[in-house]
């Protein structure tokens with residue numbers, strides 16, 4: 001039996017979790033009296049809630065022969081998951097350099113903790129204002145560089161497909 005939805009060791013990772021930002025998430029949760037622990041296992045099967053959305057951050061290309069000096073993304077795909085016993089984690093998908101196609105791990109900004117805490121609060125029934133940041137991107141989402149799209153967990157990629165499907169089915 002192979003483990004499903006875990007990354008094969010021979011491949012470069014296409015996403016990762018960010019347990020070190022747990023403190024920031026905790027702080028936001030504590031403001032509403034919630035306490036969660038970080039679920040270390042990257043497990044798609046045992047979670048009781050899951051939600052695909054996007055956050056913001058920066059990428060740099062680590063290919064020394066590539067002339068790209070990195071890029072900022074308003075739409076980094078993220079899958080937030082909740083587990084039994086007030087546990088959670090989040091999988092953040094990498095993007096590829098447009099110049100050389102090398103995979104890159106993002107450096108996240110505060111939108112990670114805000115988004116994750118917001119979703120967990122929603123799942124716990126906390127009344128909330130919608131988050132202020134909208135992360136509007138200019139132009140179409142470039143799926144070929146987004147590992148979230150390839151894994152079928154990108155809110156941006158999925159939304160576009162839904163719209164296309166909708167147009168077709170209503171004509």
Ligand SMILES: [Zn+2]
Nearest residue numbers: 061066097100
């Ligand atoms: Zn590059």
Ligand SMILES: [Zn+2]
Nearest residue numbers: 146149154157
């Ligand atoms: Zn995507």
